[in-house]
Amino acid sequence: MPSEHSPADQSDRRTFPTLREDIGEDPARYLDGPWDERAMMIRGRICGIDYIAVARAWIAVERRLGRGSDGGPRDAIIERLKDRIATLEAEGERLSPAECAAVRERVRAAHPEWDESVDVERPSRPTPRGPTPGTDRYEREQESVGKSEASGLEDFAVATDGGGDGE
Numbered sequence: 001m002p003s004e005h006s007p008a009d010q011s012d013r014r015t016f017p018t019l020r021e022d023i024g025e026d027p028a029r030y031l032d033g034p035w036d037e038r039a040m041m042i043r044g045r046i047c048g049i050d051y052i053a054v055a056r057a058w059i060a061v062e063r064r065l066g067r068g069s070d071g072g073p074r075d076a077i078i079e080r081l082k083d084r085i086a087t088l089e090a091e092g093e094r095l096s097p098a099e100c101a102a103v104r105e106r107v108r109a110a111h112p113e114w115d116e117s118v119d120v121e122r123p124s125r126p127t128p129r130g131p132t133p134g135t136d137r138y139e140r141e142q143e144s145v146g147k148s149e150a151s152g153l154e155d156f157a158v159a160t161d162g163g164g165d166g167e
Contacts, residue, residue: 016061023054027061035067035074046080050094055085 013032020026030042049055059081062073095103108114 014065016064019057019061023051023057025054027058028065031058031062031067031077032065033067035076042077043080046077046084049081049084050088052085052088052093055081055088 014028016026016028030038030045035042046055046058049058059073059078062077062081066072068074
């Protein structure tokens with residue numbers, strides 16, 4: 001039995017197997033259900049779309065499903081998808097695995113000194129000095145710091161004009 005956050009059961013929704021082959025997923029898995037029950041999941045998935053073609057496929061599925069109140073697409077989903085397309089057009093799409101491999105090979109060829117097989121010695125973090133927050137010693141020191149700071153404050157006046165010594 002699916003949880004309240006899992007996509008619809010295969011038998012309860014329409015499927016788009018051709019899209020699954022083309023883009024690697026069936027958007028109806030997310031879209032074929034009530035918005036109020038799936039809003040967070042749909043928004044999260046839309047934010048994770050890395051390719052314009054995938055976002056356009058989602059728009060096509062949303063239109064075909066006709067889950068809006070007027071039998072058409074839900075405006076909120078279409079608007080989010082169009083915003084995602086605009087972002088991808090402005091910032092660029094994610095590189096494909098083949099493109100990433102090509103970049104990696106170009107970098108390796110240009111920088112043979114960056115041999116990934118050699119372990120890199122990382123500097124160790126300095127050990128923090130003083131008591132660790134959450135310990136009794138830390139709490140006692142914080143209390144004593146607060147008392148000593150507060151006891152000397154009456155000797156100081158605050159400049160209300162934002163200036164210093166009147167210069």
